[in-house]
Amino acid sequence: MTKLRTxxxxxxxxxxxxxxxxxxxxxxxxxTTLGGTVPSFTxxxxxxxxxxxxxxxxxxxxxxxxQVAVTTTEPTLQLSLADGDVASGTKRGRLASGSKLLPHPVxxxxxxxxxxxxxxxxxxxxxxxxGPLSRGKTTVNLRQTVEKKAAGSYRKLxxxxxxxxxx
Numbered sequence: 001m002t003k004l005r006t007x008x009x010x011x012x013x014x015x016x017x018x019x020x021x022x023x024x025x026x027x028x029x030x031x032t033t034l035g036g037t038v039p040s041f042t043x044x045x046x047x048x049x050x051x052x053x054x055x056x057x058x059x060x061x062x063x064x065x066x067q068v069a070v071t072t073t074e075p076t077l078q079l080s081l082a083d084g085d086v087a088s089g090t091k092r093g094r095l096a097s098g099s100k101l102l103p104h105p106v107x108x109x110x111x112x113x114x115x116x117x118x119x120x121x122x123x124x125x126x127x128x129x130x131g132p133l134s135r136g137k138t139t140v141n142l143r144q145t146v147e148k149k150a151a152g153s154y155r156k157l158x159x160x161x162x163x164x165x166x167x
Contacts, residue, residue, distance in 0.1 A: 038073055044162050045069040045135070053095060053106065053142060056150040063143045070138075070162055072131040077162045080123040081108050081140070084157035093119025095144060097152030104145045106156055110138050123161065 049066040056062060070077060083092050093105035107115035110127040118124055129136055140160070 041071070041073045042077065042162060043071040044160065045071075046160055053144045054153055054155065056102075056144070056146040056154070059146055059148045061143055061145045063141065065139050065141045068138050068140055068160065069135045070129050070133055071135055072129065072133050072162075074131050074164055077129040077131065077133075077164065078125055079110065079127040079129065079138070079140075080125045080161050080163070081118060082123040082159045082161070083118055084159040088121070093117055093156075095154035095156045097150075097154045100150075100152060100154075102144065102146060102150060102154065104147075106158070107143050107145075108158075109141050115141075115143060118156075118158065123159075129162070 045068070047067050047069075049064055051064045053062055053064055068079060070079070085096075086092050091101060094101045094103075095106060096102075105117040105119035107117050108124060108126060109115045113126070116124045116126070126140060127138055129138075142158075
């Protein structure tokens with residue numbers, strides 16, 4: 001029985017290979033166009049930050065960071081941060097505890113570039129990704145300079161975006 005099964009399998013494989021040239025010959029007639037479309041895809045993954053900028057018991061510069069992972073079919077993407085609480089005014093980019101504001105804005109950077117304040121009238125561009133890319137990672141560093149003890153629990157909603165064009 002074992003020899004018979006082997007023989008049948010081998011015959012089927014030969015028959016498939018024998019049929020392949022005639023199919024290919026039919027496609028060479030110029031009537032068949034090969035091609036396809038890959039839809040545009042972009043994904044931004046933000047894991048939870050390990051530490052937060054919330055309380056400031058002494059005067060110093062506080063820092064934290066978080067990872068960003070990007071997947072895209074696009075050739076380039078721009079990563080940027082913006083204030084998610086307000087679009088303009090004195091609160092833009094600054095940590096707040098109720099009506100109290102820290103005097104300096106939160107600053108951000110990727111890699112060894114200069115820190116950029118988040119109180120600018122446009123989103124702060126931080127990095128450019130070159131695609132296509134699958135879960136390309138980078139680290140966003142945040143810092144807050146505090147001149148004196150700041151009582152209270154401070155917060156700021158920060159929007160992290162990737163876009164095809166510079167925001």
